[in-house]
Amino acid sequence: MTPQEFPQLxxxxxxxxxYGQAPETLYDPLRYIMGLGGKRIRPQxxxxxxxxxxxxxxxxxxxxLATEVFHNFTLLHDDLMDQAPLRRGQPTVHEKWxxxxxxxxxxxxxxxxxxxxxxxxxxxxxxxxxxxxQTAAEVCEGQQWxxxxxxxxxxxxxxxxxxxxxxxxxxxxxxLELGARxxxxxxxxxxxxxxxGTAIGVAFQLRDDLLDVYGDAATFGKRVGGDIxxxxxxxxxxxxxxxxxxxxxxxxxxxxxxxxPDAEAKIAAVRAVYDELRIRAQTETLIETYxxxxxxxxxxxAAPEARKAxxxxxxxxxxxxES
Amino acid sequence: MTPQEFPQLxxxxxxxxxYGQAPETLYDPLRYIMGLGGKRIRPQxxxxxxxxxxxxxxxxxxxxLATEVFHNFTLLHDDLMDQAPLRRGQPTVHEKWxxxxxxxxxxxxxxxxxxxxxxxxxxxxxxxxxxxxQTAAEVCEGQQWxxxxxxxxxxxxxxxxxxxxxxxxxxxxxxLELGARxxxxxxxxxxxxxxxGTAIGVAFQLRDDLLDVYGDAATFGKRVGGDIxxxxxxxxxxxxxxxxxxxxxxxxxxxxxxxxPDAEAKIAAVRAVYDELRIRAQTETLIETYxxxxxxxxxxxAAPEARKAxxxxxxxxxxxxES
Numbered sequence: 001m002t003p004q005e006f007p008q009l010x011x012x013x014x015x016x017x018x019y020g021q022a023p024e025t026l027y028d029p030l031r032y033i034m035g036l037g038g039k040r041i042r043p044q045x046x047x048x049x050x051x052x053x054x055x056x057x058x059x060x061x062x063x064x065l066a067t068e069v070f071h072n073f074t075l076l077h078d079d080l081m082d083q084a085p086l087r088r089g090q091p092t093v094h095e096k097w098x099x100x101x102x103x104x105x106x107x108x109x110x111x112x113x114x115x116x117x118x119x120x121x122x123x124x125x126x127x128x129x130x131x132x133x134q135t136a137a138e139v140c141e142g143q144q145w146x147x148x149x150x151x152x153x154x155x156x157x158x159x160x161x162x163x164x165x166x167x168x169x170x171x172x173x174x175x176l177e178l179g180a181r182x183x184x185x186x187x188x189x190x191x192x193x194x195x196x197g198t199a200i201g202v203a204f205q206l207r208d209d210l211l212d213v214y215g216d217a218a219t220f221g222k223r224v225g226g227d228i229x230x231x232x233x234x235x236x237x238x239x240x241x242x243x244x245x246x247x248x249x250x251x252x253x254x255x256x257x258x259x260x261p262d263a264e265a266k267i268a269a270v271r272a273v274y275d276e277l278r279i280r281a282q283t284e285t286l287i288e289t290y291x292x293x294x295x296x297x298x299x300x301x302a303a304p305e306a307r308k309a310x311x312x313x314x315x316x317x318x319x320x321x322e323s
Numbered sequence: 324m325t326p327q328e329f330p331q332l333x334x335x336x337x338x339x340x341x342y343g344q345a346p347e348t349l350y351d352p353l354r355y356i357m358g359l360g361g362k363r364i365r366p367q368x369x370x371x372x373x374x375x376x377x378x379x380x381x382x383x384x385x386x387x388l389a390t391e392v393f394h395n396f397t398l399l400h401d402d403l404m405d406q407a408p409l410r411r412g413q414p415t416v417h418e419k420w421x422x423x424x425x426x427x428x429x430x431x432x433x434x435x436x437x438x439x440x441x442x443x444x445x446x447x448x449x450x451x452x453x454x455x456x457q458t459a460a461e462v463c464e465g466q467q468w469x470x471x472x473x474x475x476x477x478x479x480x481x482x483x484x485x486x487x488x489x490x491x492x493x494x495x496x497x498x499l500e501l502g503a504r505x506x507x508x509x510x511x512x513x514x515x516x517x518x519x520g521t522a523i524g525v526a527f528q529l530r531d532d533l534l535d536v537y538g539d540a541a542t543f544g545k546r547v548g549g550d551i552x553x554x555x556x557x558x559x560x561x562x563x564x565x566x567x568x569x570x571x572x573x574x575x576x577x578x579x580x581x582x583x584p585d586a587e588a589k590i591a592a593v594r595a596v597y598d599e600l601r602i603r604a605q606t607e608t609l610i611e612t613y614x615x616x617x618x619x620x621x622x623x624x625a626a627p628e629a630r631k632a633x634x635x636x637x638x639x640x641x642x643x644x645e646s
Contacts, residue, residue, distance in 0.1 A: 020460060026467040077430060081423040100404040100470060103426060107400060108463040110433055115456045122445045129452075133438045137343060140431040144349040147423060 003310040029093045029105035042067035042175040049179020052303035066116035073109035135174040142167025169201025192297045199294035209234040225267035326633040352416045352428040359411045365390035365498040372502020375626035389439035396432035458497040465490025492524025515620045522617035532557040548590035
């Protein structure tokens, strides 16, 4: 089994998962959201975490799927909380069914995620489920911070970075650590992989923030400028607010949190302030800082260089994606 | 430790549980709903399940709390789905905070429930978490059936009984089985306790249905006739619909699923049909059938009679409660 085959392995394993049958109104939404696709990054990372230390990836497969089921559970409930109409271009579960179904189908997904760990060797189980539970709680904390920030007037850059670490990055770290633990890796290596995954997770999210403003409309999947339009307190906006001159502050104040008569004018005005403050370059520098810190953790993992190379390659690919 | 001390032990153990700190908007609702009280029946049953086989109840305490945290998680999400304004006479979480907080705080409660099992001996953990996960999924299935029934025109009595078994009874069965497994009870005894708990759970719910119609307004906590008013498809209504004469069918049709100009008149008319059909006696007979079946399972548990007696006593007390 080579890393190029991981996506097929994950697709095949997901295809035969039995989430439950009756009532269909409970389990159909679960199959629906899992069927919407996605890059399956988290289960790939779990397989990578194992592959660094062993050729026997079998025991890592179901726990790898657990990270994907959990991730989709968070998407399902987050979409409901955010009242998002679409997910991967398709109607969200609360739109296609109703809010109650989204709540309850999400709940049972979290249960199914836990179940996917239970074939692990009993001696591995307590530590892994402790780490999974901690990660799951952190993801909830991150989502709650994100919702809190919407109504808070002052959010610091440190708070924002901590929010995205909790909401999105820790699960990537856990996915890698999980594979390493299943493969029997030493504690120190599992920990370095966790830190590697968490750091690339923060870098990915910062890159998402950047693409939302500076992405190519042709390749970026969403509307460029969406974060600006919705007054989202991203790293870019918080940095601009922290560094703006009196004149720039005034421009930001005229547009952020105000009625929007002209969407394109708002996006252009805010982006002009970003440009003056060189927010793009500053964000790229921070992304590079997280990325380099991540790579240093990977360097310190005691695994064959030939096995680390494809993981580095995947990470680089994900960093350079345009959508 | 005697069974009379179980409630104090549970209260003390709940009081020192650390659910998490920040953000407060995530964890305060969790503390709030756990603090609303209740009879703590499920953790008591877990302690009983262990007490039948051992004097060492220590390892059963945190898993006992897991059943209570899980139960309150289901209350939190069910109250949101049912748009219930009050829980134990206090505002529900989605009323006191907001729906999104109810979703997310509930999610983290389910995670905390799982965490409370993780101090168990590793060799016990897979089987117990498999049974807990199965039970948790069944509770979700029961809630979904209950919601489906609201809009279905024909619900059979068998479907209704299966719904209450899933939605409320299986967790009581699991709570008992859990204690037995932790105490190292033989598989057959754990299974008898599970069946005992599930049967009394169905009996309790049928008794709730009965009290809702025939309870004493002075001692019953809720409005008598509430189920009739809301057209809830209970065992009483479904049985009446199945057995009604043409005339009685017509009376039921005039009131069920129709606008309610006079609430007391509706309750009186439907109750008159119930009385003619001796629905009260029929329900009492079914309750007694479940109760006797439950006791037969308890009889077959290989534990000292002196230890079973207090469990039988608690069950009887709960059966005879008036609210």
